[in-house]
Amino acid sequence: MSQQNQANQANQRTAHIDRRAFVKQLIAACPDALVITGLGSATYDVYAAGDRPENFYLWGAMGGAAAVGLGLALAQPKRTVLVITGDGEQLMGIGALATIGAQKPANLNIIVIDNGHFGETGMQRSHTSLGTDLAAVARGCGIGKVVTVNTLEQLPSLAADINTRSGALLAQVFVQADELPRALPTRDGVYTKNRFREALGFGPV
Structure with a gap:
């Protein structure tokens, strides 16, 4: 990373966005979106914003959120798909960004809530606070926005761009590195799956 990029990222790290406020306002601004959550804090953020049948919580599939979102976006091209995940989770699934860049689903939006830490394992610093530029990676993978x-x-x-469904989008959102109280949705995977299927107009399986 160049010295200029390091300086830019350091400036971004001074951002003081409240992650819960951001997620709640984003979902409110995209009320028809199908939401896939990465494990950990992103799941807690989305649940704290208000449980809804259109939310699909990934409890333990670290690195899988963007790939699940891609499959959903391709299967439901007329619906807006929001993947809300953390920097650590997206780093684990970074290869999915290349596939998204190749497929270019117009309705897929990856929202990376970046606190620069691995919140689930003790708040160790993540790669994004050590020089990895996820936005540059996404551009290099061919994601247009x-x-x-x-x-x-x-x-x-950002919400206006998402709601137009005019191209795959990745937003890296720099938030405070706070450890907030956990808001826990159900761990019943069968219930979550069937509720989500019903929201899409399908029956349980």
């Missing part, structure tokens, strides 16, 4: 978000004031513009 890549944005970094440092303030809540950017949210309306």
